Amino acid sequence: MTSGILPTKSSQTIQNIQSLELSLLMTKLKNNIWAFGIPSWLFGITDRSFASLADGYISPIEIFQLLTAFFFFGSWLCLKPEQSFNSGGVDTIQRYRKDSHPYLDEVYISTVQSRMVELQDQHMISQEYILPVPYLCQIYHLLNLKHLETIHNFSLNNLKVINVSQIQPTEMGGMVKFQTILDSPANALRIWRQPIVEAGLILHTPYTVELIIPVYNNKHITVMFNAIPLNENEHKLFIDIYSNLEWPKPLLQTILHFAACLTLFEDLPYLRKLAERNIYRLVNLSGLSDRETMWLMRRFVELYGARNLEPQPLRAIEAVGE
Incomplete structure (x- = not known):
């Protein structure tokens, strides 16, 4: 152990505190945006599905649109922000x-x-x-x-x-x-x-x-x-x-x-x-x-x-x- 074990307050430490608080804020913001996106995607997929079935016939274009929506919804789920931030x-x-x-x-x-x-x-x-x-x-x-x-x-x-x-x-x-x-x-x-x-x-x-x-x-x-x-x-x-x-x-x-x-x-x-x-x-x-x-x-x-x-x-x- 050296004398360096005893910490001293410095401008770098203050910057670290501010950086950490900003990181916490950004993490919470990202998680809130991601959580809000889930019901938005579900609403969009549901609305598109009802619209496609309204005439009793699903065209190839409508199938492609639904598959695209499901693909992006799955991608959104995979983009869940990091929650293991060491807080x-x-x-x-x-x-x-x-x-x-x-x-x-x-x-x-x-x-x-x-x-x-x-x-x-x-x-x-x-x-x-x-x-x-x-x-x-x-x-x-x-x-x-x-x-x-x-x-x-x-x-x-x-x-x-x-x-x-x-x-x-x-x-x-x-x-x-x-x-x-x-x-x-x-x-x-x-x-x-x-x-x-x-x-x-x-x-x-x-x-x-x-x-x-x-x-x-x-x-x-x-x-x-x-x-x-x-x-x-x-x-x-x-x-x-x-x-x-x-x-x-x-x-x-x-x-x-x-x-x-x-x-x-x-x-x-x-x-x-x-x-x-x-x-x-x-x-x-x-x-x-x-x-x-x-x-x-x-x-x-x-x-x-x-x-x-x-x-x-x-x-x-x-x-x-x-």
């Missing part, structure tokens, strides 16, 4: 914008949108959940590197975080690169990755976390987590997974859906436990571990812990630590 990540952005509109800074939304547009061509799956725990529990969980080897001990089969190799603060968050090792000789992940690899975790905004997982030969899986508070005791979690793996897409999507569901299943008991312990009192700068594996959570508190964020669900963050 999954864009759909998440649109829902994210809608859910967070009353209170989320436009800068945060723009930052998330920029990054997800950069990854759009690699989009694989989207998942969305409403979880009955405070938003801060999710952030605390995501920014604690040790959760990879404790909470997900089963799914990751004894994967260990052995070193934080780089720390890089940003205006709205930061990035850490860390090395992981497959501690078990029977770990299925050994099939496609080296025993020791360097992964990345990025805090883009107080609501968005990105996890970058190397696989092999510069191939990787990127997971974008967007957590939006709904009230003091609930939040909405968007999970979008991207990858440049050259595997059959249906197979990879099936694997990723299963993996995302499994890890969320592992998360829930821990998230509930954090909620029961009152996460707002548990997390504070003085009580946070000074280990590098918790650096991103400390960074989160430094940037947002003393700020009176609205609406009401976020006001408790004033007392937040790690």
Whole structure:
């Protein structure tokens, strides 16, 4: 992983966003025109058929006209516009914008949108959940590197975080690169990755976390987590997974859906436990571990812990630590 892993907003990114939005608009327009053409062709064929049969005799010219109409109608069906446009990540952005509109800074939304547009061509799956725990529990969980080897001990089969190799603060968050090792000789992940690899975790905004997982030969899986508070005791979690793996897409999507569901299943008991312990009192700068594996959570508190964020669900963050 290089420092280039941490994206920066640029005019090119803005152009990409505008281009993507235009592509979505054109795709919808083409589909609407194509759909409107079907009843038009059917009406024309039906009208021509009744006209041909009106005198009880079909001439060779009328047969030729009907066959021509059927040919062009079949051609129209074959010209159905491409509907496999990879809009999954864009759909998440649109829902994210809608859910967070009353209170989320436009800068945060723009930052998330920029990054997800950069990854759009690699989009694989989207998942969305409403979880009955405070938003801060999710952030605390995501920014604690040790959760990879404790909470997900089963799914990751004894994967260990052995070193934080780089720390890089940003205006709205930061990035850490860390090395992981497959501690078990029977770990299925050994099939496609080296025993020791360097992964990345990025805090883009107080609501968005990105996890970058190397696989092999510069191939990787990127997971974008967007957590939006709904009230003091609930939040909405968007999970979008991207990858440049050259595997059959249906197979990879099936694997990723299963993996995302499994890890969320592992998360829930821990998230509930954090909620029961009152996460707002548990997390504070003085009580946070000074280990590098918790650096991103400390960074989160430094940037947002003393700020009176609205609406009401976020006001408790004033007392937040790690």
